[in-house]
Amino acid sequence: MTAFIGPEAIVKKRQEYFYPCTSYFYRKPPQLVRGSMQYLYGHDGVRYTDFYAGVSVASCGHCNPYVAAKTAAQLRELQHTCTIYLTEQNVELAERLAAVLPGDISRSFFCNSGSEANEGALLLARMHTGRRKFIALENGLHGRTYLTMSVTGLAMWRTDPELAKDQDVAFIPRPFEQGGDNEAAARRSLAALEALLAERGSEFAAMIAEPIQGNGGIVVPPAWYFPEVKRLLGQHGVLLIADEIQTGFGRTGRMFAMDRWNVTADIVTVAKGLGSGIPVAAFCTTNEIAASLNRPSASTFGGNPVSSATAIAVLDFIEGHRLVQRSEELGAQLREGLERLAAEFPEIITDVRGEGLMMGLGISEDRPELGARLTDDLLEGMKNQGYLIGKNGVGRNVLAFQPPLVISAADIAGMLTALASELAALEEQGEGSGAKEAAAGGESSGPSPTSAAPANPEGR
Template structure:
């Protein structure tokens, strides 16, 4: 076995050399040294079932040989020349994305991170219509740069002491804890209707775009009711406001569709993607209809965006998703997981809500008075890690267990996960 410095030495170096804003999940974190499809291995050789996929990145599995072999071959052939020169893969990937994205989305711009893609999408909207104000949802997360941080509706991520003005937040479609205190469907999409009021009383009427995650990941896997985005799109179109859909966490078969917004039968004006497109390679993109995209004519480039290696990974990912029916597996295994969680909910009322689409599922843990229970989430996540299962956590109060495993996960894997989770929930005090 190779020699590794171990978790304690890693933490020593982290403390000395890494800016302290970067945290980690576990009280006793393992040092991961190897990945193979749905599994990770630490420096001792211990095996873990990865149920978080690097935060919805490794949709096709760790070190997937069908993807990795193509990436290695490209690395050995041509790694980088910058997109100001002609290379073929960038155009082939753009063509494939035009074929698999919803509606009339056709023209892409490649960059390296989800933050960059969202920043670029907001810029494109502003270029297209000349307006400057922005709408976003409470509890949304869109990035780490100044603008994307300021359209993020989660206080813990808004660390900029001087936020940008002209950004307005609407209530998010969080039915379990409705910000308006209403119940669906009697509410008649009150959270969407509130956008109309915000446009009229909080803005100057010069709103460029509204940016929304199709499913709010960091907010706790918040899934809107089926007709939410249709109502929202009607309101935005009435006011000539573009709809930007952020698919950074939800894209590439995660929800049982290639993109999550397809579950809601709405066509975005601009859409962003990253994470799973590269299956670990850093690549992102924003894509739009030609009449919007073609307004962006002044010079724009991304030094590493769309490089030969990342685009090779992107093409290989799309081919693997189709060849191995990952959308179908995500749907089937997600239904299995949520059914199992709801069975556990009957026995353990600490699970207040189970929600999700495909293999993007959240289980919100609560106290007896329905207040958030982040301490219980921490216990479950840590104890499941010790048993060899890696579960994420999110939610505004960090009280939601997040299940976003590689989409190649099996029926047997889900059963093992649920059996162990049942054992651990029985230990929660």
């Protein structure tokens, strides 16, 4: 039997060898040692049903036998070459992506992470338009490189304070207002974009946006919003970059979230779910726009045989097991259950939002500090009941449900039952009890928005 060092020893080593910015979920975190589809297992044999999937990564489940077999077979044949050599796997992957990407998008540049994909997309936009500046939505997240942090509007992920002086990025309000009228918020966002373009449209290369903001709190715009955004940008020759890193490959009940609104962006960035746990990413565009990136460029590990073979297997599995359709169907079950809980616990739950298997549950969002503490209490309680859930939002007070797309209806029903019991316990104690407990001692599941050490691995 394998001997594990245990959570306490891991925490001690992390404190000694990791950077202080690296933290973790839970006051009493488990050591995870094994995964199987929608399940993860602790060192003590406890099974957890995963409702976060490594922030939308394990699209086909953990250690999916079909995907893992294809990965292992490729590892035994050819593990690595750069794109300066010819291999079959990456061109097959590019061809497969062209078949599922929207519109005329058929060119892919492969890299390793969402940050790198977004960085490349921003560079491509500059090369194509000859312009330098960008537009982004407030409270979006696009990566950890310097340029992608510059277009990130979520304060806790703008690590360098000098980013505040960046003159190349203009932020506009997002189409969302907590506790308000989202239709009106979307109109204000669009009006701000229109005014910005009227004044300075010729300065901007592109607008980058997540179709559904993930770390910003699972924010879904009105259906008309992105079609209007695309129309306005087109009038001024400004490209639209769709950051589909969390939302792509079936997560929202469509292959890509922009498909929900029949919007074809000029550039699409992908990562996370495409590799279902193996690093692979790409920025994808049309023949015309791709022709502008014609100076020598490469990503050493981008499109390597193993990541490419894995991604092909992921696309096979998504298609063969109808995971896009399953996401829509099971997402409806999840939404119905969460809305039922919202009606039962209105003092704790302020909102239910999302699409497909990307759902958010706002926790006391009208009182952000309390909501953040109650969210931590719920994460801890659900972990103790065998369910791993994420959190996000500007105030870190949104429960995030982004499970592997292989999750079952029974898993969702069980999770909802467990969540109901945790909410009932909080209500019975009085909604302020979470704040008292957190203040009394014990490590929280994550920081307040002003904490110096972000608690979950949401960087790209």
